[in-house]
Amino acid sequence: METPLLVTDFLDQARTYYAEEEAIVGADGDRFTYGEFGERADRFSAALRDRGVEKGDRVAVLDPNTHYHLEAAYGAMQIGAVHTPLNYRLTPSDYEYILSDAGVDVVVADYEYAEKIETIREDVPTETFITNDADAVDGRWESFDDALEAASPEYDRPEMAEDDVITINYTSGTTGDPKGVCRTHRTETLHAYLVSIYHELTDDDVYLWTLPMFHVNGWGHIYAVTGIGATHVCTRGVSPDSVVETITSEDVSFLCAAPAVLNQLLEYYESEGQPAMAGANDVRVTTAGSAPPEATIRAVEDEFDWYLKHLYGATETGPLITISDAKRLIDEENRLEIKKRQGFGILGSDVRVVDEDGEDVPRDDETLGEVVVRGNQVMDRYWNKPEATEEAFSDRLEGYYHMGDLATVDENGMIAIRDRKKDIIVSGGENISSIELEDALFDHDAVADVAVIPAPSDEWGETPKAFVVPSSGDVANPPVSADELTAYTRAELASYKAVRRIEYVETLPKTATGKTQKYELREQEWADEDRLIGEG
Structure with missing residues (x-):
């Protein structure tokens, strides 16, 4: 039997079997059962219908992980409208671009961010503006709660197909204008199934929302956590003290955290005298993207007593395509080395690392290739960008989405990201991985954060340059000199990989999801050159 895969099934499932169980712990302290959550979503569906919203119309949500985001998302999707989450750290001009590009009909904005929309509302096609306060x-903003109170819980749910686009996630925009990633009922549903498997979700899980709901729909957790009948614990931003307090008071069992967040928690743990890091439940944590340093993994697992997983993916892929949680391959001796790898492909995903001719690289953990993937969780297309879509799926290997990351593959088939294609440093004809250098520098006690990029060199074409945030925060008098850091990298790595230029900075430019915006550093460094790569 074949039935359509629809994202509306997740809330339907939860309210059918867990109507009286706690669904949401709101950031404001309000608590909702799945029955109450479902009714609020129903009323929002009806409110949207009353305002002329139809299947296929776009409903944007600008919200810092409150219950309103979950209610607005499901309320929109239940009538076939396209959920379009917005990054709450963008500027008004960014929102003007996105709302216009997507042709957004309704904006639901948290009161803290509505002003950014208010300044550009006359320049966008949006007609309805709703806020939680x-x-x-x-x-002229309507009240979310007033709209729900005035609406009936009854509405007409249209017929939907699994290939209908149901969400548009705009990329973080590390290069140029953000692109709208179109995801269908099918891609979202199958990805949520995969998340449930690899994050080992169960109905008694308590999930803490440290990961932005706007980011790839919270990595699919708005679906997976809901469908399994677990509890959402909402937040308004992330600070180490509030995270730790909530974990212990709400008996959190699962959260996701970028490496930067893990480091903040480690600093808090040490500065506050090693407080309890769990309530009644054991804690699992998933990190993603750049590999956390081995020291971070060791501290999280050995000091916090949490179980850490490391996944990899992109907005275009759901994101989950690989994971390093290979329990049959992990022992105490290799635990840290394996867990910092991006891992191997998950079920139903064809993940490959290919050379410029589209051929698989050998499993020698040395030969670089680009990561490409084919799978049911991969995006349908970019919104209104057919050329960008074609390029993303046809560069080295036709029919595969190209991640833009360079990786090696070990004997077990586990990948390790070594660099972005555009970030590889070619110095005197030798390839140098900026990530390898960053990892080495990050292990130095005097380095709080670091980004390595290619800098122009008359002698070598390019040479590595490190932008270092000193652990003391004092860029004028850092606790370690540039010469000492150069000597440190030379001792840790092959001599040709040593970082030869170092600049101390107070902060690094970041996206909302914690990714370092290296392109800003590169543009700054190559401003006087006629190209952004060296001729080495």
Whole structure:
């Protein structure tokens, strides 16, 4: 039997079997059962219908992980409208671009961010503006709760197909204008199934929302956590003290955290005298993207007593395509080395690392190739960008999405990201991995954060340059000199890989999801050159 895969099934499933169980712990302290959550979503569906929203219309949500985001998302999707989450760290001009590009019909904005929309509302096609606190917002904004109270819980749910686009996730925009990643009922549903498997979700899990809901729909957790009948614990931003307090008071069992967040928690743990890092439940944590340093993994698992997983992917892929949680391959001797790898492909995903001719690289953990993937969780297309879509799926290997990351493959088939294609440093004809250098520098006690990019060199074409945030925070008098850091990398790595230029900075430019925006550093470094790569 074949039935359509629809994201509306997740909330339907939860309210059918867990109607009286706690669904959401709101950031404001409000608590909702799945029955109450479902009714609020129903009322929002009806409210949207009353305002002329139809299947296929776009409903944007600008919200810092409150229950309103979950209610607005499901309320929109239940009538076939396209959930379009917005990064709450963007500027008004960014929102003007996205709302216009997607042709957004309705904006639901948290009161803290509504002003950014208010300044550009006359320049976008959006007609309906809703907020969770209309009294706190200037301009003509409707109240979310008033709209729910005035609406009936009854609405007409249209017929939907699994290949209908149901969400558009805009990329973080590390290069140029953000692109709208179109994801269908099918891609979202199958990805949520995979998340449930690899994060080992169960109905008694308590999930803490440290990961932005706007980021790839919270890595699919708005679906997976809901469908399994677990509890959402919402937040308004992330600070180490509030995270630790919530973990212990709400008996959190699972959260996701970028390496930067893990490091903040480690600093808090040490500065606060090693407080309890768990309540009644054991804690699992998943990190993603750049590999956390081995020291971070060791501290999280040995000091916090949490179980850490490391996954890899992109907005275009759901994101989950690989994971390093290979229990049959992990022992105490290799635990840290394996867990910092991006891992191997998950079920139903064809993940390959290929050379410029589209051929698989050998499993020698030395030969670089680009990561490409084919799978049911991969995006349908970029919104209104057919050329970018074609390029993403046809560069080295036709029909595979090209991640833009360079990796090696070990004897077990586990990949390790070594660099972005555009970030590889070619110095005197030798390839140098900026990530390898960053990992080495990060292990130095005097380095709080670091980014390595190619810098122009008359002698070598390019040479590595490190932008270092000193652990003391004092860029004028850092606790270690540039010469000492150069000597340190020369001792840790092959001599030709040593970082030869170091600049101390107070902060590094970051996206909302914690990814370092190296392109800003590169543009700054190559401003006087006629190209952004060296001729080495």
